[in-house]
Amino acid sequence: MGAQQEHDTARHRFDVADAAPLLLDAHGIVKGWTRDAERLLDYGAQEAVGMTAAALLTAEDAGRLPALAQRCRADGGWAGLLTARRRGGRPVRVMARITAADDSDGSARWLVLLSEMAEAPGWDMSRRVLEQLVTRSPIGIAIVDTDLRCVWSNPALEQFGSAPAQRRLGLRFAEIQPGLDAEAIEAQMRHVLETGEAVVGYEHVGRVRSAPHRETAHTLSFTRIDDDRGNPMGLYYTVVDITERHRARQRLALLDRAGEYIGRSLDIRRTAQELADVAVPALADYITVDLLESVLRGAEPTSRVTLLRAGQQSVNEGVPEAVVEVGEVAAYRPGSPPLRCLAEGVPLREERLDPLAAEWATGIPGGRRATFMELGLHSVLVVPIRARGVTLGVATFFRRRRQEPFDEDDLNLAEDLVSRAAVCVDNAWRYTREREAALVLQRSLLPHRLSEQAAVEVTACYRPADELTGLGGDWYDLIPLSGARVALVVGEVPGHGIRAAAAMGRLRTAVRTLAALDLPPEEVLGHLDDLVARTAREEGVGPDPEDTDSAQGSGCVYVVYDPVDGQCTMAAAGHPAPAVIMPDGTVAFVDLPQGPSLGIGGPPFESVELALAEGSTLALHTDGLLARGQEWAVDAGRNRLRQALEESAASLEVRCRTVVDALAPARPHDDVALLMARTRLLGPDQVADWDVPADPARVAEARKTASRQLTEWGLEEFAFTTELVVSELVTNAIRHAVGPIRLRLIRERSLICEVFDSGDTAPHLRHPRTTDEGGRGLLLVSQFARRWGTRFVPEGKIIWAEQSLADPPD
Template sequence: MEALNRLSSNGTNQTRGLRHPPFRSPPQEPGATMRARGDTRRSSVRGPGPPMAAPDPPDREAADAAAPAVAVTDADGVVTAWSPGAERLLGHRAADVMGRSVATLLLADPGGDLGGDLARVLRARAGWTGFAEVRHREGHAVPLRVRVSPLSAEGGEARWLFSAGALIPAHGGEGVADEALTVLLHRSPMAVGVWDTELRLLWMNDAAARATERSLRDQVGRPVTEMPEGFDSPGLVTTMRRVLDHGAPVIDHEYPWRSADGRRSRTLSVSFFRLEAEDGRPMAVCTVAVDVSRSWARERIRLLGEASTRIGSSLDVMRTAQELAELSVPVIADYVAVDLAEAVPVRDEPLGRLDATEVSVPAFRRAGAASIHEGIPESLWARGEAVYVPSASPFTEVLSLGRSHFEPRIDVVPGTWWDADPRRARVARETGMHSLMITPLVARGETLGIAVFVRTENPRPFDKDDLVLAEELVLRAALGLDNARQYTREHATALALQRNLLPHDLGGAPAIEVATRYLPAHLRDGVGGDWFDVFGLDDDRIALVVGDVVGHGLNAAATMGQLRTAIRTLAYVGLPPGKLLGRLDALALRLVEGDSGSGHPQPLNATCVFAVYDPATRRCTMARAGHPPPALLAPDGGVTLLDLPAGTPIGVGMGAFDFESLEVVLDEGAVLALYTDGLVETRDIDIDTGLDRLRGALDRTGQPLDELCDGVIDTMVGDRLTEDDIALLLARVRPSD
């Protein structure tokens, strides 16, 4: 204690010989009104021990400035030693505080909460670590991190060692943080704050002070509910309490901020985590906030996410290209054009058949264009038109090499590639184009076209980040375009196959008049397996067929062709409708069995209605296999759904049994309607409701059959996109000669 006693005599001696435990970090519960709630675990320090050998610093003034803030008190808290570091930190000279209670330096009444806690600590001989506000000699508050450790002097006399460090750096100093931490916290763009367990501010860095527009000295000790107007204090309190109570951090919690005058706003992303003592007790909560209002990475993620849902959903080449252009304006560019090469046919006429000009060749077709300017003055071509480019230009280079062209500053002057493209150069000058990017539309190793990005009104030139974003966006669009291209190709193939398989001459016969309609579905697989057929049999009888193969695409169309051929064959040998459908069912099973050698047999499932009309007797015999019932329009009006047994679909395996048949007499002028379920059933309309609507749509006597057919389609379908193929066959009995 000899070294400590020397401190009390002149207040300038060093405290190198003192042995005391280091500060614990982080804090527990500081108080703006100096409530000494802290760590009251018993200290293991029992005495100063032998002095530590260390050379005196060569510069006494520098040594005094670096000295720690230390004070020693007796058992009752009366100051008996005061270090130069304490004088430097608080402004009080040793002569001013010697013999006074340490409680008088605190910003609280000695008899208040702090006085009570301090007295309890001193009586219990327990160590204490926490935060306190101490009165500076000039009267202002100085927030400190304080540690109180018991000392044992000779003869058993009790003493206390008070050591403290500043929370706020003074005179440009680093306080309790080392240089690296100071750089991180004070020069970081992230706003960092530390709050005690009562959610009062202990410390914040410069970025946080700028965000709140108040200094640390003005806010330290204040609860979060007294934060400046514009912060979502209730939301912060709830989140901070949850982190303190449960310990689980909260990452990237967003909330809005608006200035008091309402003119400025921003979105803050705040993360919260709990600071704990060595034994796991919560001591404080730390907040780290970042302004994400104009985060380019955030905007990039948003744009790419939107692209995933908007681009390519229609499986239409032109629409997909237009979606890319519209999504990119104005986020990336002021004007965007999407031009497709010959690999993606937009029109029937190939580009290679178009004549070239003296300076350019037709290399693309304009599939999409968007601009911030009404009328798109930057575009020389309308959607669907051929786009001409010089044979040697950035456009052809991007197409052939598959690499982007990056021209952050457009310079339309002699000696550049613009010389070979005078029309584009004129438009560039007239519209103020100053920055250009051209990116290839590459999918599965094939370049499908290019996307052109231009800035006019936005004064900032494109940078590499813009190019990366454009390339990522175009890559997603290219996949959508390729899917649309393949779908268009397969759809056209399936439609061509189906049209070739469907009958071309359905003039009927002298006995009946026939009208038909076919509508493919507006779905990914497009054309399905719906079909109709009318053909003559022996004795002037007429066969009428409508069927529906489950599924869409080429397989369904091919299966439809097989079934149509099989029905004709079975009908030619004279099988009646019920027996014919039984044989067709058995044949379908054999077709599947024959396909089993591939290892992946495809089940065949279809519905069908087959009718045979005999004009000699006016009797019509019909049977159906899982198909909607035929409808009959009487000559004098009134529509009846024929009570024809439904049967099972073709391919179920009931071929050992004949299907039940129904025979009706058709009067002159009667209309028999055969159709597929796509006409009467949708996702939103059940089949019973659809059948009721069909009766109303058919109940129109005296109309020409083609007009009646169109009227039924208009009433049942209208402008909606069809979810399933639709086939409709109307047959009217002609008057007998």
């Protein structure tokens, strides 16, 4: 760079603010020293005055002094970069400006202004450069004082919806942009003023004055401005419009949320409502989802177009815009946009709706009709719900609260959203169609549901054989018994197909009938064996079980559990023994004597009795769970089942399905049934019993004792009926039985009254004539109790009566 060019450039790149001045005479000797010069070069005034200028510079720049002195005399001054030396010799890069300062006596003097470059970055640029930098910047910049009032702003700030610069002077942020959250922004400003910590990238969303109907997003950065002493003079902030980036981020977030939220179940209506819930308010203020009636039924689409409202949502509570409720027919006028989109499979966008149009609807239930103006709707998107080339319905998005109309980006977003939902709707539709067909068959094979019992927590899993083998006859059941006990049953009928299913239905009905007699498990299986054998003889069963619907050769395990004492009794007929999962998680198989398959004949059935700790789990299963493919090995199958039961630690229902999933393929060769029951024990506060002397005079005392117990249980409204039942049953035992008598009350889901005696004769219900003096006891009991009966135990019999706690007596 030439000398003249360097001089000109330096002159334009130097500002005098905050420079350290000093004075030189004509020979370059220091004649004047200032505190700023002392701060910069670390020489005191007494030491510095009299030094040569060369002594204040590095050797290299000191050699330039003769040439610089000549230029100063020729041009009247000079400006440029020099390297000075602080006291001790440490160099410091400075910007220097030398100008003539003639004394009054005419002697030549030179005023030197030094500014340290390291502490004042940017001072090598002229004010004109800095002004161009801030005025031409596309980034909005403003300066506010310590009262947060605007003192300067650049023109770019007007692009962000702000007022012109002259109108912003002296105003606070809330006065400049009332549509934004000024309180939150000014809180950031105060934080910067108080701490000096810059805030960078503060994002803010709101509505600017110039576009009050459109939400915009900006990122702001705040930096404090200090004076020479470090005191805050104010701050400057920059503004960058990130609206497009913000909207793109919102779209991605909405699609991500849709992927997580929509289709969480295989219920069509729920899936449609999930689409509506996701779209409001992120995309629309009101949305309707209408599906073909055939789709909702799980049937194939037909030529008849009947739309049902499957889901809708609004930003307003109660969805006041809706003229059709969910589940009702959504009838549209011919040629209306929803029907056109449904027929053509092409979306539609209307930026501005006809305010006098009546939502394209006709035949609205209740006769309600409302124009778009009355509903406050002004812009619409209509998107067909299509999956795998089939149109399933139509989704309609409206805007009401937000004044900006739907644009092309909104339509693309709506299509992506509906496309994702359409796959879920299609999956739900196909699942519904298959499920409805499967349920029809399942209802004829298995219990509709397993009723809740106080004795056990129970769940079951059934997996039919594959379509090549054909549906088999595996089944399970839960049967409530007297005394809060339950019977758990799992069985298997040989063969496959509809004949095996029919045999299973007959066998299950027979088991429930025998269970109602309160017989021990071995007797239930004995009677069942006789019934199957007799039926086989009567029907002339051939050698091929596939040619008959007989249950001959069936297997069955029958378990009775008593929650009062935790006793469990079971017997088996040609069926695998249950497994028991102890409360500590260990698994054992019951050593259960195996009786012959039903109807085959053989030795009598035997039962075993064991005590189960509360929280133990019984696992009753068919042999399909032990088989792998077509192989069947008891020991290997048991080991796999034990491992699966030990490894499962989830809830009982999940545990049941997990075990089946672990041991059986999706389409097993044979049916698989697993019934799991976790045992419970009735607490001491649920059971009360008393010995009753065989004295008619003690009947009154038994009534009073029972009444007091009901009062303790808070069941006073059952006192009258219970006293009557106790009186009749105890009186009957005293009159007709011998030996000890015992009264027991059990409170669980019902109130049970039991009277034990050592007799072996079962009472019979009589209908006495009006002239009879007795015989009305059991008749009264049958009238006041929900059910009653007799069961035999090894020591005698128990007569019981049960009252429903859900229906207090009048």
